[in-house]
Amino acid sequence: MSDRVLILAAGTILLGLVFGIRIGSRALSGGSGAAPTAGAQAPDVAGVVAQPPYIFLAFLAGATVLEALVPLPVAAAYPVARYVAGAALIAAALAIVFAAGARFHAAGTNIPPSLPTTALVVDGVYAWTRNPFYLGAMLVFGGLAVAAGSLWAVLLLVPFVWVINVGVIAREERYLERRFGDAYRAYKARVRRWL
16 A cells, blocks of 8 residues: 555544544534434524535545545655645644634534534634634645645545535525624625635
């Protein structure tokens, strides 16, 4: 197994475990965030196409499988530089994600888009990006792509960001406009979607 496949597979497995533990702990505490059953009243939520961690894992697993089955030639030189650059991107991503999570926790609002948003968070990391969780996911994906030296992962980063933009962020923004009205529109006018 090549180091590219190993890095991508390890990243997929590790992040899958982290997401699974988070979902399991939420379910044990009584807040599963699952979609309503057929015939149930739809909750006041954004209605995203899929939970963002699942989208992330699907694209990362896709890159892993493609790299294993049809490896694309890449410059294999400077592996240490790739590892360091990838680790730096992942470290930056984790700092952003933890800062965003802390702001949501302090505001007492839910993180998963399958649960209602109870407060509009506009300070901290949210003062310079409207989507720090998705920016963090993009940086983790990019960090793994760089560390692995995987052209497949780099190529799949583009459709990953497109799906997040169209299937998640756009729906969340419409929901937040309905929920918070002018306050959200003013926030949206002064803070960029990504950076």
